[in-house]
Amino acid sequence: MPRILPRGEIENLDHTRIPRLRIPERAGVFSDRAARLRSLADASTIEGYLRLMARLAEAQQRALKSFEAPAIDDDVLAQARRHEMPPLPATGLARDPAWRALLARLLDEVAGDAGTPAQAVAACNALAHTLDTAPERVEQMADALLAGRVEGADVAPAPFVMAALQVYWTAMASGLRESQLPVGAFGLCPTCGTPPVASVVRIGGAHDGYRYLCCPLCSCEWHLERVKCSHCATTKGIAYHYIEGGRDGVKAEACDGCRSYRKIFYQDKDPFMEPVADDLGSLALDMLMGEEGYARRSGSPLLWQDTGD
Template structure:
């Protein structure tokens, strides 16, 4: 005879607990992205750009390997958890100037590659000149990008600046323990408060079958129930869209309540899906969703576009 577990006893079973977070894999987070971008570039109409971003991601991994991030004060982390606030907020955190050294390293490595197109080399050189001569301008651009209010003329520089900020925040986040992080506000990263770039339904181990929202800045992933809007939390009017003839591993999850969408990736359909890379490579799906009247609620750090919904 099967025994029915009472409420409360179920929660004490470790094997039934849904892992709340997936912490960044410091040794491979950006190299995995680089490999995925390379693989997606082959048959993509934006293959050249994906290849350039793969170079940038590989440079990010090299920079992260040699980078020791500043450790947040234990009291600050504990206070943030007590008040259910992100301990490393993207907006409001005093950035260590060392992040600009990371930017310089990325620019030099990408510009120094024989595979980098001439326009990209020129963009790196221009940004490097600004970095050397006017660091305050770079800081202002970074703050604007993190706040989502950058100007159109910053579009060429944005992926490189965001790439350096990703290394900076991912390094700090990877040094934290899961137990140090709060639940946070709905739909926002519990570590840095950023909106997710996409979500992934994972396979394997304790995460098997569960959906995780993916932070584009600090690389932490946090659990969200499936068939639930990641923007307004509605479970009604949820639908899934895909490009005819496209990959079954990527769809857009739309909500009729707030008329928004975010992409959702399925690892069971493609083991190597990567949220930032696959989102960047699926611009046709964004076009489709725009034509159907849905608004994208957060962007991709490697493709800055002025405007957009929030």
């Protein structure tokens, strides 16, 4: 049985012995997500959407398996460590056009799946047409998503565009080592600078009992002490909210200081917790936190809302 360390004991540990990062494993990062989405769909009020995202995640895994990521220059990595900056910045990296080929493949596979709803097929075909006729428009959409915003008509295609970007960034990140990456700015992924989607208290091996923030873009995870706001870094006024009768191990870590929250998942309650899938599968908790007056600091890569006026 894994032992979860209390806050005081964690703070007294030699933190140089705690694995700072979890680099994504190409072999299963998206297939694990797909399996989790399908499992969550069975008891969900948004079953159809979760199954659609599972199909998309399966297509992502197939695309990742054969995608050769652009090489990362050693000088870029060294400079990033020197200046404590992410080497693969989401909003500053020049993207190889190959990411659009990834998008075309994902759209073709999801639209061609017999189980994909007609409305989703139409959205895939419309985006594929835009990709063929106005690739610059798709690049603009990608820029907006990586900056955390989407407007109007871009909401429906957003998860598909983001899915291709996830494959692209995860492929690059999976080839890195912890020693090549900086500590980075607090609350942001040290690899790409993206805010976390959620956090997970892991079980097993060197990560047992430790909490990791989870990047929704490059799939890297980085360690953060327990009972600490992932947005403002305070350790005061932290509370944990959950839905009575809901799934064990799914909570919202709320901060009274900045009035924000992020979800936290506990693998000792369910070893198959997957941050992106479980975040999408617990929307009722988001509604509860909104009613309590807390703001969510970063969204889901699989579900976007219009941020325009």
